[in-house]
Amino acid sequence: MLVISMPAVKHIFTKDKLKSDENRVLVQKPSFPKKIDDIKGYTNQIDNYLSDQFGFRKIFIRSSNKLRYQLFNEISSKQITVGNNGFIYFNSHIADNPNLLIKSVCNVQSLPKTFQQKTISLFKGLLNYSKRLDIISDIAIIPTKGKIYPENLPEPQKSWCTRNSPAWWESLFMNEKHYRIYYPLKKMLDLKSSVQVYLPKHFHWHGILPNIIAKDIMKSLWSIDSIQNIESEKVNVSTDLRTHTLGLKLYDSSVKYNFDEFNIVICEGKNCINGIQSVYKNNISYVYSNPLINSDTKLVVLADSFGQYIAKNFILGFPEVIVININNLSLDEQFKFYEWIVKEVKPTHLLHLMHDGGIYGRTIKLERLMKEIEKV
Amino acid sequence: MVFSSITFLFYFLPLFLVLYFITPFKNTVLLIASLLFYAWGEAGYVLLLLVSIGLNYLFGILIDKNFNLTKKTVLVSGIVINLVLLGYYKYFNFLGENISFFKAESQVHLPLGISFFTFQAISYLFDVYRKEARVEKNIFNLALYISMFPQLIAGPIVRFKTVAEQIHTRFHTLDNISKGVRIFIIGLAQKALIANTVAVSADAIFALNQASLTTSTAWLGAFSYSLQIYFDFAGYSNMAIGLGLIMGFSFPQNFNYPYISKSITEFWRRWHMSLSSWFRDYLYIPLGGNRVSPFRTYINLMVVFLLCGLWHGAAWTFIIWGAYHGFFLILERLGFKKLLDTSWRLFSHTYTLFVVVIGWVIFRAEDFNHLVYFLKTMFGLGQGQTIEFVPSLYLTSSLSVTLIFATVFSMPIYHFLFRQMNMKEYLQIDIKVTILKIMFEMYYISIFLLSLLNIASGSYNPFIYFRF
Numbered sequence: 001m002l003v004i005s006m007p008a009v010k011h012i013f014t015k016d017k018l019k020s021d022e023n024r025v026l027v028q029k030p031s032f033p034k035k036i037d038d039i040k041g042y043t044n045q046i047d048n049y050l051s052d053q054f055g056f057r058k059i060f061i062r063s064s065n066k067l068r069y070q071l072f073n074e075i076s077s078k079q080i081t082v083g084n085n086g087f088i089y090f091n092s093h094i095a096d097n098p099n100l101l102i103k104s105v106c107n108v109q110s111l112p113k114t115f116q117q118k119t120i121s122l123f124k125g126l127l128n129y130s131k132r133l134d135i136i137s138d139i140a141i142i143p144t145k146g147k148i149y150p151e152n153l154p155e156p157q158k159s160w161c162t163r164n165s166p167a168w169w170e171s172l173f174m175n176e177k178h179y180r181i182y183y184p185l186k187k188m189l190d191l192k193s194s195v196q197v198y199l200p201k202h203f204h205w206h207g208i209l210p211n212i213i214a215k216d217i218m219k220s221l222w223s224i225d226s227i228q229n230i231e232s233e234k235v236n237v238s239t240d241l242r243t244h245t246l247g248l249k250l251y252d253s254s255v256k257y258n259f260d261e262f263n264i265v266i267c268e269g270k271n272c273i274n275g276i277q278s279v280y281k282n283n284i285s286y287v288y289s290n291p292l293i294n295s296d297t298k299l300v301v302l303a304d305s306f307g308q309y310i311a312k313n314f315i316l317g318f319p320e321v322i323v324i325n326i327n328n329l330s331l332d333e334q335f336k337f338y339e340w341i342v343k344e345v346k347p348t349h350l351l352h353l354m355h356d357g358g359i360y361g362r363t364i365k366l367e368r369l370m371k372e373i374e375k376v
Numbered sequence: 377m378v379f380s381s382i383t384f385l386f387y388f389l390p391l392f393l394v395l396y397f398i399t400p401f402k403n404t405v406l407l408i409a410s411l412l413f414y415a416w417g418e419a420g421y422v423l424l425l426l427v428s429i430g431l432n433y434l435f436g437i438l439i440d441k442n443f444n445l446t447k448k449t450v451l452v453s454g455i456v457i458n459l460v461l462l463g464y465y466k467y468f469n470f471l472g473e474n475i476s477f478f479k480a481e482s483q484v485h486l487p488l489g490i491s492f493f494t495f496q497a498i499s500y501l502f503d504v505y506r507k508e509a510r511v512e513k514n515i516f517n518l519a520l521y522i523s524m525f526p527q528l529i530a531g532p533i534v535r536f537k538t539v540a541e542q543i544h545t546r547f548h549t550l551d552n553i554s555k556g557v558r559i560f561i562i563g564l565a566q567k568a569l570i571a572n573t574v575a576v577s578a579d580a581i582f583a584l585n586q587a588s589l590t591t592s593t594a595w596l597g598a599f600s601y602s603l604q605i606y607f608d609f610a611g612y613s614n615m616a617i618g619l620g621l622i623m624g625f626s627f628p629q630n631f632n633y634p635y636i637s638k639s640i641t642e643f644w645r646r647w648h649m650s651l652s653s654w655f656r657d658y659l660y661i662p663l664g665g666n667r668v669s670p671f672r673t674y675i676n677l678m679v680v681f682l683l684c685g686l687w688h689g690a691a692w693t694f695i696i697w698g699a700y701h702g703f704f705l706i707l708e709r710l711g712f713k714k715l716l717d718t719s720w721r722l723f724s725h726t727y728t729l730f731v732v733v734i735g736w737v738i739f740r741a742e743d744f745n746h747l748v749y750f751l752k753t754m755f756g757l758g759q760g761q762t763i764e765f766v767p768s769l770y771l772t773s774s775l776s777v778t779l780i781f782a783t784v785f786s787m788p789i790y791h792f793l794f795r796q797m798n799m800k801e802y803l804q805i806d807i808k809v810t811i812l813k814i815m816f817e818m819y820y821i822s823i824f825l826l827s828l829l830n831i832a833s834g835s836y837n838p839f840i841y842f843r844f
Contacts, residue, residue: 001393003825004389005386007832008387036419039415039420043415043417046383050383051381051383054387061833064829064833064834071773073773156763156768
């Protein structure tokens with residue numbers, strides 16, 4: 001009796017009910033319905049509200065996650081796959097469709113041929129648009145963890161990803177002669193023997209790899225040499241999948257590069273670029289300036305969540321680097337935003353960077369943008 | 377509201393129990409709580425429940441008083457009205473799908489628990505008619521019987537004669553409360569720890585299309601669903617029985633380890649016992665039961681099982697499921713049961729489980745096409761050739777462990793241990809009994825806490841039997 005009444009008692013006497021570790025706002029108390037017809041909906045809302053706000057909820061969730069991880073080596077979130085040797089994998093961006101990301105990159109679930117062709121044509125269109133404005137424009141696609149470390153996946157994901165079956169877009173892009181697509185799969189696989197390409201508890205890249213890839217992109221795409229190697233120190237970093245692993249203390253050892261000697265000016269946040277708020281409301285942007293490099297180049301990286309980890313490393317070859325996470329760019333904002341980038345920000349180099357599981361989403365978004373560009 | 381929801385467990389139940397035990401007006405508190413419980417899920421249909429209560433109250437009085445009408449006519453009229461209500465809300469859409477005359481533009485909503493409270497109401501009329509229970513003159517007491525929240529929406533179907541006296545006078549003893557709490561905890565664990573876990577794979581596999589389903593995966597789905605439906609329904613029944621006991625009511629046992637049966641006849645003596653005994657007493661026996669010619673008995677059996685199938689849901693798959701079980705019951709009556717009784721135990725057990733599992737596939741299938749391709753795939757005649765939906769995708773560590781526990785707990789191991797313990801205590805043979813007793817208490821506390829953890833951290837919680 002005491003046990004089952006405590007959550008309600010705690011709920012009633014606790015005022016702070018807004019915090020959430022779940023990357024969402026918890027359901028708030030619904031207002032009482034004015035019509036009888038709305039009562040059914042009201043009771044559902046109350047159920048949702050109580051499910052989100054009962055006392056000791058965080059403790060329950062954390063304890064449950066801990067227990068599950070200890071007993072079964074599993075994580076409650078369907079979007080996480082626990083592999084062998086301490087590896088965890090982010091398997092889908094959609095909770096209702098687990099494994100979607102892994103299936104997509106390991107070519108288990110391929111898209112219709114017409115969609116594949118459309119992707120190629122949209123990417124070409126995007127590159128042409130920048131080319132017309134004299135901007136050196138390229139696409140970089142970063143293979144995700146399942147593709148690099150399939151051996152640590154559990155079955156059946158391991159079988160899916162160890163088949164050496166190229167992802168649907170790989171062959172299509174690789175056959176393109178006029179458009180350079182940077183896709184460092186081979187390089188990353190080769191690097192496995194010498195460095196930790198992906199950290200076991202991370203989805204995004206971290207530490208050494210972004211630094212290596214940034215240098216490689218600058219060299220292989222634009223023949224820009226990095227100014228020098230920089231010093232690094234070992235650090236312990238908490239997993240970037242925290243919202244899915246509440247209650248678990250998952251850490252990786254990584255490296256942190258010391259950029260202090262370059263006197264880099266860093267700006268992180270929504271207002272780092274003048275005027276961006278007028279074309280992209282929910283932007284997350286990073287601006288890095290390196291006074292040590294004497295050149296009139298300017299790099300803009302339009303990226304997904306992988307962008308922020310590599311951004312700073314481009315400062316080894318550019319005096320100014322602007323990285324914008326375009327994950328929150330709405331369809332209505334797209335055209336104005338791209339127009340503003342090429343005409344107002346005026347970069348010399350434009351890099352469209354995404355991970356291999358993000359191509360589908362990027363294609364969907366690009367379709368409308370290209371239609372609007374073609375109209376102009 | 378379901379028993380394993382946050383709203384019920386952490387808010388409704390503690391508040392109800394406090395009010396119930398501190399006030400002298402226990403029936404009033406229970407009736408108000410029951411109506412609130414029903415209104416929480418079906419606010420718009422509380423009126424229907426009240427209409428059903430009112431009508432059955434009147435018919436009960438009429439049967440008892442015998443106003444210028446024969447008792448039988450009143451009984452039949454009462455049953456017909458109950459069945460018309462059930463038929464309209466449960467089967468109108470189905471009739472519309474199959475007979476153009478019943479086609480309507482809008483769908484009729486199926487109110488929660490209508491199958492259960494209608495059958496309880498019919499049981500009331502029958503019991504009064506047969507003088508097995510006295511007519512209830514206080515409408516609030518009858519309302520309490522029909523709407524009592526523990527068994528309102530998913531059973532067990534409690535006969536009026538079983539609880540008629542308890543509605544008026546019942547005792548709240550510490551022993552009963554403690555037993556009730558234990559049974560409730562067992563039910564909660566069956567639902568939260570086993571049914572919810574195996575439901576994930578069962579639901580995912582039954583959602584696969586023809587091209588994705590492979591033979592091994594289909595069997596895993598069928599096996600998972602067989603365990604899910606048992607632990608889900610038995611869990612709910614146990615929670616209802618436990619809550620009843622806490623309040624001083626003795627509800628009938630609803631499941632008695634059905635999966636250890638050695639024939640389909642035995643299975644139906646162990647599965648959903650309150651429903652099968654309802655059909656036996658109020659339909660099979662009035663039809664003549666087995667006191668008529670063998671052929672007529674077979675017809676009676678088939679009629680009962682077709683209606684039993686239809687009671688579970690308005691779809692062809694349920695009718696097929698009913699007919700399927702009816703067929704095996706007739707087969708066993710024709711002499712196959714004798715063969716089973718004398719045959720190797722493993723054979724009869726395997727036969728029963730096989731028939732039951734295939735039956736659950738029929739029961740779970742969305743429609744006839746789904747049923748056909750699922751069964752074809754189970755027997756190696758499917759088209760699915762995929763590396764995507766292989767059993768290992770579903771067979772996680774937690775599911776594997778749960779399947780093992782579910783298999784073990786679907787056998788009377790717990791009762792065996794408990795019996796052993798009580799016997800030793802009685803005979804005072806072993807001082808280890810105290811340790812064993814402490815272990816049992818720890819077991820209850822552990823599964824209770826684990827269930828709470830599971831419910832509090834998970835979102836998957838719908839009860840299967842809400843569909844019926």
